[in-house]
Amino acid sequence: MMNALTEFDVGDEERLVRDSVSRMMQDTRKPIVVNGEITAPGRHAASYMNELEALGISELVVTDGGIDVPTVRRVAIICEEAGAHLFLGPTVESLVVPFITASGLLPEFKVISADGLAIPAFGSSLINPFSNVQVVRESNSLHIVGKITRVPFGPMASSYVIAGQIGNSPCLLLISANAKGLIIRKEDMADGTQRAVINLDGCSVPVSSLIAEGASAQKALQLISDLLMLGVSAQLAGIAARVLQLGCEHISTRTQFGRPLAAFQALQHRAANDFTAVEISRAFLYQMCDYWDEERNRRPLLHALLAKTAQTAIDTAKSSIQMHGAMGFTAEHELGWNLKAAVALSTRYGDIAGHRRLFAEFDIAYW
Amino acid sequence: MSLFHRDTREEADFRKEVREWLEVNVPEETRHELDVTNPEVSREWHHKLWKRGWIAPHWPREYGGMGGAVEQQVILMEELARVGGPYVQPSGLNFLGFAIMEFGTEEQKKELLPRILSGETTWCQGYSEPQAGSDLASLRTRAVLDGDEWVVNGQKIWSSGAPHCDRMFALVRTDPDPAVKHAGISMLLIDLKTPNLTVTPITTLTGHVHFSIVSFDSVRVPKSSMLGEVNKGWKIANHVLTYERISGSSPKHDLISMDVLRRLATKTGRINDEAFKERLGKAGIDVIAHIAMHRWAIERVKAQKSLGFSTSVMKIAGSDALHGVTDLLLDAAGSDAASEEKPMDNDQQLDALGLFLLSRRSTIWGGAAEIQKNIIAERILGFPRSWR
Ligand SMILES: Cc1cc2nc3c(=O)[nH]c(=O)nc-3n(C[C@H](O)[C@H](O)[C@H](O)COP(=O)(O)OP(=O)(O)OC[C@H]3O[C@@H](n4cnc5c(N)ncnc54)[C@H](O)[C@@H]3O)c2cc1C
Numbered sequence: 111m112m113n114a115l116t117e118f119d120v121g122d123e124e125r126l127v128r129d130s131v132s133r134m135m136q137d138t139r140k141p142i143v144v145n146g147e148i149t150a151p152g153r154h155a156a157s158y159m160n161e162l163e164a165l166g167i168s169e170l171v172v173t174d175g176g177i178d179v180p181t182v183r184r185v186a187i188i189c190e191e192a193g194a195h196l197f198l199g200p201t202v203e204s205l206v207v208p209f210i211t212a213s214g215l216l217p218e219f220k221v222i223s224a225d226g227l228a229i230p231a232f233g234s235s236l237i238n239p240f241s242n243v244q245v246v247r248e249s250n251s252l253h254i255v256g257k258i259t260r261v262p263f264g265p266m267a268s269s270y271v272i273a274g275q276i277g278n279s280p281c282l283l284l285i286s287a288n289a290k291g292l293i294i295r296k297e298d299m300a301d302g303t304q305r306a307v308i309n310l311d312g313c314s315v316p317v318s319s320l321i322a323e324g325a326s327a328q329k330a331l332q333l334i335s336d337l338l339m340l341g342v343s344a345q346l347a348g349i350a351a352r353v354l355q356l357g358c359e360h361i362s363t364r365t366q367f368g369r370p371l372a373a374f375q376a377l378q379h380r381a382a383n384d385f386t387a388v389e390i391s392r393a394f395l396y397q398m399c400d401y402w403d404e405e406r407n408r409r410p411l412l413h414a415l416l417a418k419t420a421q422t423a424i425d426t427a428k429s430s431i432q433m434h435g436a437m438g439f440t441a442e443h444e445l446g447w448n449l450k451a452a453v454a455l456s457t458r459y460g461d462i463a464g465h466r467r468l469f470a471e472f473d474i475a476y477w
Numbered sequence: 478m479s480l481f482h483r484d485t486r487e488e489a490d491f492r493k494e495v496r497e498w499l500e501v502n503v504p505e506e507t508r509h510e511l512d513v514t515n516p517e518v519s520r521e522w523h524h525k526l527w528k529r530g531w532i533a534p535h536w537p538r539e540y541g542g543m544g545g546a547v548e549q550q551v552i553l554m555e556e557l558a559r560v561g562g563p564y565v566q567p568s569g570l571n572f573l574g575f576a577i578m579e580f581g582t583e584e585q586k587k588e589l590l591p592r593i594l595s596g597e598t599t600w601c602q603g604y605s606e607p608q609a610g611s612d613l614a615s616l617r618t619r620a621v622l623d624g625d626e627w628v629v630n631g632q633k634i635w636s637s638g639a640p641h642c643d644r645m646f647a648l649v650r651t652d653p654d655p656a657v658k659h660a661g662i663s664m665l666l667i668d669l670k671t672p673n674l675t676v677t678p679i680t681t682l683t684g685h686v687h688f689s690i691v692s693f694d695s696v697r698v699p700k701s702s703m704l705g706e707v708n709k710g711w712k713i714a715n716h717v718l719t720y721e722r723i724s725g726s727s728p729k730h731d732l733i734s735m736d737v738l739r740r741l742a743t744k745t746g747r748i749n750d751e752a753f754k755e756r757l758g759k760a761g762i763d764v765i766a767h768i769a770m771h772r773w774a775i776e777r778v779k780a781q782k783s784l785g786f787s788t789s790v791m792k793i794a795g796s797d798a799l800h801g802v803t804d805l806l807l808d809a810a811g812s813d814a815a816s817e818e819k820p821m822d823n824d825q826q827l828d829a830l831g832l833f834l835l836s837r838r839s840t841i842w843g844g845a846a847e848i849q850k851n852i853i854a855e856r857i858l859g860f861p862r863s864w865r
Pocket of ligand 1: 601602603604605606609610611612634635636637638687688838841842843844845846847848851
């Protein structure tokens, strides 16, 4: 993190997590040139997963304590660093299945979490995704009908956690990407990631794929969605901090009219506004973690946090591009990729306007 | 319980006690006050809180507080904001008191602090002058030592509360020709009833008699009325400003405005408009994010850690969030925004325009927003000094 920003990490252990993640993620920021064509920085697909594994990220966060405040804080730190390093793979998405295992909500999960990348595939709307998919029990299999659109990282996963309904009762399934009848359509995203439309019409899976039903499915969905929102918010906060740093460094070194650009008040005030937004967003992020157990307010606050960090990331990236002049408008420069990533992340699970409306619908208890 | 804070059992008990007491004791006619509307009521209220022992929980016990119980102070402020208790003149309690504790002589502490607590003496702040606003260090009000007295000549302006306060802590120039202009400034504690001193009230945009011009025409002030050393007043001035910014970035005004906004939008039906709802969400989110940082700051103060220049960050974020809410208030009021017939809700006036107008002050007082941005640029981001 940029030096001038307030350090919200507490204790040596958190600092160590941040430092090691940051060190391991180095060099991922530069756009990659293949055959003269510039493509997104950050690593994706299979190699990304190997790297995540090498980082030992899931061991860092999945502990016996379940999903407690220190764990959530570590998720935030890792995701924030991922954002700051343009590490654009499924950072929080890949943590969800081990997380659910650790939470003890679904003991069955242990059995299945071992193989490859398992990601939540609820689509972009985390509000009641159960209705997308109908599940019918047959003698020794489950028959599935439905389609899930906008599944982040869908094409690279080997299995999916899917929300559906058996009759009127919500359920969660864990199904393999190779399941009979499952059809995937890839969709390329502007930040270099991919998402998928998963068509399940006529898909048939073993009964053992059913991992939760009724209230426990609902509870697990809630927790998974909350974690996704927190992780993505943290990534956005990381992007915001990074582009702020780039902007401040640039105007401190670039000279025009015989002095550094940073001596001009118009740019100083732009930077001060950006700095304020980033500080406030990060303070919000870590307060959110510290009050994770306060379930009454968690969901509305997560909508608020996501909307706030998303807006801050986009605004700060725009501002930083402005500070860089034409250089900020090039594909070679990291900045534009940050802006694309900010847009992609802020629309990954809902969008800013939607989160604001959802927040407004809760009459939040301030005291 | 409040956002981003979990009361301990002791704090929860305190909160309950305060809440119950306030329900019974807050005068009906002054609920939801954000400025002094009736100085007498304000004084009585101060006295009442003092007698209950709750005027300054954050003060050390030796000076009559509750032993630096910052959390109790916050609870009290939150509960007061919740029921909308009357406005209490903050300068003595929240800014000057601490400066006296830090820089005052034993006699000054003994004489002044108990009276600040009881509300017997109320204080106003004499920093700004007609020619010295943001550039405060260029102030010209002159104090010259003549025997055992300082003789003061000049003019202060915008002194909040001066029309109904007893005394002023004033920055005066004691060295007319210092090496740097921040030097040569001292802090004088002046009785507003002193001969040759005139207070001319100024009415604000919202119709309150809030501030004033205070003119000194060879006003004689005892030598012992200096706080701290001669020519060392700048440090005290900044000490006061730090406390002023912390207290000024409290989300009270935001929350009161947010509450009125929700009720007004519900009443006018704007709340059902999806575009409006989005803006309502955005405004609320900015308030929440500001509260998150404010709560973080309180924890730091409790741990006796410095906030550094974060007070500038909070001041900007707080006033921006407030402006977001009050802009939307006008929107919610629609074509009735300028009407003097305010809608009512449960006996409370929903005064959108009043809150909108009042919020203009938040980017001006206590160091204007642009000045806070200069501070962030130079002190936090380390940019070169810009031309000024
Ligand atoms: C409600 C209220 C209560 C107040 N109470 C008190 C009080 O009790 N005691 C007291 O002493 N004062 C008080 N003040 C005065 C307050 O401290 C000053 O208004 C403030 O410091 C700004 O000074 P000014 O009004 O002279 O504006 P100016 O300094 O003239 O500034 C005008 C505008 O120019 C901007 N500006 C100035 N310099 C720069 C720069 N270098 N770069 C960029 N922009 C700049 C300012 O930000 C502002 O927007 C109060 C003000 C208000 C509104």
